Amino acid sequence: EVQLVESGGGLVKPGGSLRLSCAGSGFTFSSYTLNWVRQAPGKGLEWVSSISSTSDYIYYSDSLKGRFTISRDNAENSLYLQMNSLTADDTAVYYCAREDCFVRGCSSHLAWFDPWGQGTLVTVSS
Amino acid sequence: QSVLTQPPSASGTPGQRVTISCSGGSPNIGINPVNWYQHLPGAAPKVLIYSDNQRPSGVPDRFSGSKSGTSASLAISGLQSEDEADYYCAVWDDGLNGWVFGGGTKVTVL
Numbered sequence: 001e002v003q004l005v006e007s008g009g010g011l012v013k014p015g016g017s018l019r020l021s022c023a024g025s026g027f028t029f030s031s032y033t034l035n036w037v038r039q040a041p042g043k044g045l046e047w048v049s050s051i052s053s054t055s056d057y058i059y060y061s062d063s064l065k066g067r068f069t070i071s072r073d074n075a076e077n078s079l080y081l082q083m084n085s086l087t088a089d090d091t092a093v094y095y096c097a098r099e100d101c102f103v104r105g106c107s108s109h110l111a112w113f114d115p116w117g118q119g120t121l122v123t124v125s126s
Numbered sequence: 127q128s129v130l131t132q133p134p135s136a137s138g139t140p141g142q143r144v145t146i147s148c149s150g151g152s153p154n155i156g157i158n159p160v161n162w163y164q165h166l167p168g169a170a171p172k173v174l175i176y177s178d179n180q181r182p183s184g185v186p187d188r189f190s191g192s193k194s195g196t197s198a199s200l201a202i203s204g205l206q207s208e209d210e211a212d213y214y215c216a217v218w219d220d221g222l223n224g225w226v227f228g229g230g231t232k233v234t235v236l
Contacts, residue, residue, distance in 0.1 A: 109218035112176035
């Protein structure tokens with residue numbers, strides 16, 4: 001079964017840092033582009049960042065203002081999101097999602113997210 | 127506000143047809159395929175329609191997608207109670223170099 005499992009969420013004070021992890025299984029992890037998507041309480045889904053299979057292409061939402069860093073370790077089948085200078089606006093459930101496509105390695109603009117993990121909750125509060 | 131515009135809510139009685147619109151622009155819907163996701167409370171989002179109008183295996187054929195110009199639509203025919211969920215359109219934006227989501231539409235079965 002293709003699966004993504006997030007971890008690392010929790011309560012952090014404003015200005016603090018947190019590192020999220022996402023473990024993949026049931027597929028060739030190193031062949032896929034991966035993404036982070038978040039959902040703040042009562043709000044919609046918001047794309048955060050994506051990283052290509054070999055980490056050659058990395059993109060971020062402009063709203064992050066350079067505070068987040070996405071990375072991956074294909075040997076460990078793991079995706080990461082380092083979050084710094086956190087504010088209350090970063091409070092959200094963070095999902096990791098794999099990009100799927102008609103052919104392996106296609107460009108993101110042709111892809112879709114499948115599957116998604118169950119999410120991990122990040123709460124930024126004093 | 128979201129780059130893609132969706133109505134915040136839609137509703138219908140069991141068996142009715144409900145349509146959700148998603149309006150974008152030339153850097154996103156105008157040139158790239160649109161995907162639709164269903165998000166049930168407490169669950170992981172799930173792809174419902176990909177590449178404008180393709181249904182993954184396991185998704186009932188009551189769900190269909192279409193696109194014209196810079197707008198896309200998701201239709202649910204024969205509405206059922208288990209269709210109560212939030213629905214999001216999403217597409218890659220060539221101008222932003224990133225994915226953009228609609229604000230989401232909450233579907234209620236009356």
